[in-house]
Amino acid sequence: MENILSIKNLDITFRTNAGNIHAIRGVDIYLPTGKTVALVGESGSGKSVTMKAVVGLLDSNAIINSGNIFYKAIDLLTLPKKELRQKINGQQIAMVFQDPMTSLNPTMQIGDQITEAMFLHKKISKADAQQKALELLNLVGIIDAEKRMKNYPHQLSGGMRQRVVIAIALSCEPKILICDEPTTALDVTVQARILDLIKDIQAQMGLSVIYITHDLGVVAKVADFVNVMYAGKIIETGTVEEIFYDPRHPYTWGLLSAMPDLETDDDRLYSIPGSPPNLLHEPKGDAFAARNKFAMKIDMEAEPPMFKISETHYAATWLLHPDAPKVELPPELKSRLQRARKAAENQL
Amino acid sequence: MNEELGIRNEPLLQVSNLRQHFKISRSFTVKAVNNVSFEIYPGETYGLVGESGSGKTTIGRSIIRLYDPTDGKIIFNYSDISGDLDNKTRRMLRKNMQMIFQDPMSSLNPRKKIGDIIGEGLDIFKLYSNLKERNQIIGDILKKVGLSPAHAERYPQQFSGGQRQRVGIARALVMNPKLIIADECISALDVSIQAQVVNLMKDIQDETKCAYLFIAHDLSMVKYISDRIGVLHKGYLVETGSTKDIFSNPVHPYTQSLLSAVPQPNPAVEKNRRLIPYDASKVDYEKCSWHQVSGMHFVLN
Numbered sequence: 069m070e071n072i073l074s075i076k077n078l079d080i081t082f083r084t085n086a087g088n089i090h091a092i093r094g095v096d097i098y099l100p101t102g103k104t105v106a107l108v109g110e111s112g113s114g115k116s117v118t119m120k121a122v123v124g125l126l127d128s129n130a131i132i133n134s135g136n137i138f139y140k141a142i143d144l145l146t147l148p149k150k151e152l153r154q155k156i157n158g159q160q161i162a163m164v165f166q167d168p169m170t171s172l173n174p175t176m177q178i179g180d181q182i183t184e185a186m187f188l189h190k191k192i193s194k195a196d197a198q199q200k201a202l203e204l205l206n207l208v209g210i211i212d213a214e215k216r217m218k219n220y221p222h223q224l225s226g227g228m229r230q231r232v233v234i235a236i237a238l239s240c241e242p243k244i245l246i247c248d249e250p251t252t253a254l255d256v257t258v259q260a261r262i263l264d265l266i267k268d269i270q271a272q273m274g275l276s277v278i279y280i281t282h283d284l285g286v287v288a289k290v291a292d293f294v295n296v297m298y299a300g301k302i303i304e305t306g307t308v309e310e311i312f313y314d315p316r317h318p319y320t321w322g323l324l325s326a327m328p329d330l331e332t333d334d335d336r337l338y339s340i341p342g343s344p345p346n347l348l349h350e351p352k353g354d355a356f357a358a359r360n361k362f363a364m365k366i367d368m369e370a371e372p373p374m375f376k377i378s379e380t381h382y383a384a385t386w387l388l389h390p391d392a393p394k395v396e397l398p399p400e401l402k403s404r405l406q407r408a409r410k411a412a413e414n415q416l
Numbered sequence: 417m418n419e420e421l422g423i424r425n426e427p428l429l430q431v432s433n434l435r436q437h438f439k440i441s442r443s444f445t446v447k448a449v450n451n452v453s454f455e456i457y458p459g460e461t462y463g464l465v466g467e468s469g470s471g472k473t474t475i476g477r478s479i480i481r482l483y484d485p486t487d488g489k490i491i492f493n494y495s496d497i498s499g500d501l502d503n504k505t506r507r508m509l510r511k512n513m514q515m516i517f518q519d520p521m522s523s524l525n526p527r528k529k530i531g532d533i534i535g536e537g538l539d540i541f542k543l544y545s546n547l548k549e550r551n552q553i554i555g556d557i558l559k560k561v562g563l564s565p566a567h568a569e570r571y572p573q574q575f576s577g578g579q580r581q582r583v584g585i586a587r588a589l590v591m592n593p594k595l596i597i598a599d600e601c602i603s604a605l606d607v608s609i610q611a612q613v614v615n616l617m618k619d620i621q622d623e624t625k626c627a628y629l630f631i632a633h634d635l636s637m638v639k640y641i642s643d644r645i646g647v648l649h650k651g652y653l654v655e656t657g658s659t660k661d662i663f664s665n666p667v668h669p670y671t672q673s674l675l676s677a678v679p680q681p682n683p684a685v686e687k688n689r690r691l692i693p694y695d696a697s698k699v700d701y702e703k704c705s706w707h708q709v710s711g712m713h714f715v716l717n
Contacts, residue, residue: 285679
């Protein structure tokens with residue numbers, strides 16, 4: 069499988085008044101052509117920063133210490149900013165942001181906002197651009213597109229606005245779509261429709277998609293591969309089935325069991341104690357150790373490497389070391405996983 | 417819980433035919449809540465679900481009288497709290513009903529110390545005899561929500577989101593209320609922190625026997641925490657019943673559509689799921705009436 073985008077050993081520090089924050093500590097992410105990869109983690113784990121590095125939108129106090137981001141064979145980090153803007157952003161890689169109200173210009177008509185990027189990146193006549201915008205609005209499922217072209221963002225509902233944002237992202241036929249929490253601000257019913265829409269478009273246009281989200285329900289619906297991020301590191305990566313039916317990292321266990329499914333009827337929800345580490349101070353050993361009830365002595369001293377579980381499944385926890393003691397999964401999670409596997413079998 | 421309690425007990429809160437309209441201009445009125453009736457029994461959790469704009473938050477705010485209800489009756493703790501409030505009723509209401517807000521940053525005054533934020537209600541109602549007792553009460557409540565008494569001297573911005581929400585809960589709890597309105601109180605938190613806060617709310621309910629009106633759009637969390645659920649759509653309550661009734665036997669087409677959209681953390685199930693569409697444009701809820709499905713399960717059709 070060929071990777072359209074590979075992020076290798078990315079390492080980013082932010083300079084702030086309080087000191088240097090080591091936000092990204094050696095991240096590898098691979099996006100196979102035509103597939104969907106999800107990036108999951110708590111706020112502050114570095115998922116958005118990683119993707120902002122890809123599109124060159126990092127704040128000016130960010131320092132990229134090391135790493136490469138390859139789009140096909142081009143290293144985006146070595147590319148001059150101007151060239152990145154002219155040739156890559158929008159045309160090859162487009163982004164959909166979380167809040168559709170703040171990512172649209174309130175003083176501009178929808179139609180103009182969609183054609184704006186086309187005029188910028190392509191030699192295209194006004195009539196052609198208008199026609200294209202109309203097609204895009206139809207593609208994203210906006211009824212009465214011709215009339216809507218003249219509307220302003222405030223005249224549309226949240227779901228419609230997000231559809232417009234997606235239409236803008238698709239206007240220059242990008243190869244990669246990065247969706248940063250695209251449905252967090254939306255209702256469940258609207259969310260389901262938007263996710264289905266992105267999926268349909270992906271199949272039609274052969275897009276590769278990256279989702280940034282903390283909602284595991286969304287991940288289960290859309291992703292082929294999942295990367296779980298914690299404190300600026302990828303701590304588990306695998307196919308969506310491997311992560312949901314056979315998770316290996318205690319943090320992934322915690323995430324899965326903290327979100328009740330519709331059958332959860334335990335008295336208490338399993339919760340991950342404490343809160344994520346402050347990256348102002350470089351964590352010693354495993355960054356998750358302080359919140360991990362399975363932590364061993366070595367977790368406090370040395371950072372675990374990625375242990376290989378299968379060709380696609382890796383996890384960074386000392387529990388996978390051949391010398392580590394065998395641990396029992398928390399009972400809530402065990403029954404949960406059994407339930408999930410059984411439900412999966414019934415589907416087939 | 418209502419099976420054991422509801423039959424014998426009087427409801428703690430009884431909302432009947434509540435309407436909340438907002439006049440925007442001479443010719444335009446937003447009818448946010450229409451003809452909503454439900455009751456909450458002592459010690460139970462009632463979940464209100466619905467899409468944004470369905471009126472869940474408005475109902476919560478009308479009940480605690482941040483708004484003046486347009487029409488309808490609200491009986492709380494044997495007193496009518498729907499019309500103009502006299503001093504005695506207002507004090508009873510403010511003491512016995514508390515609210516936890518969605519955004520823990522904007523709901524805490526950044527210029528006040530945590531201790532004073534929590535102690536404000538105590539000050540107003542003079543619930544302590546001397547300063548030592550006040551600090552003692554505040555320290556105890558902070559411990560109960562998993563913070564330390566020393567935190568009383570700090571300011572809100574020194575806390576993380578999850579901790580701030582704990583402060584919000586402590587502020588509501590310190591009055592020892594009978595009903596707490598939790599308006600999307602976990603939606604702004606991370607998944608791992610959500611579970612901590614939900615566990616805390618459950619523990620507190622077991623201990624103090626307070627009732628919750630739990631307003632949320634995350635259906636799996638609502639299912640987990642609620643005893644009974646009301647489903648709202650366009651300002652109308654379309655279905656209400658025990659959690660089991662609603663989830664295993666949804667009758668109203670809107671409820672069915674809503675449930676079909678709940679994301680499940682299970683890839684195989686999720687990838688084969690079909691959304692049940694619901695078109696409300698032809699339905700006039702004003703003309704509908706309530707039908708009993710079974711026991712406490714009612715539907716509007």
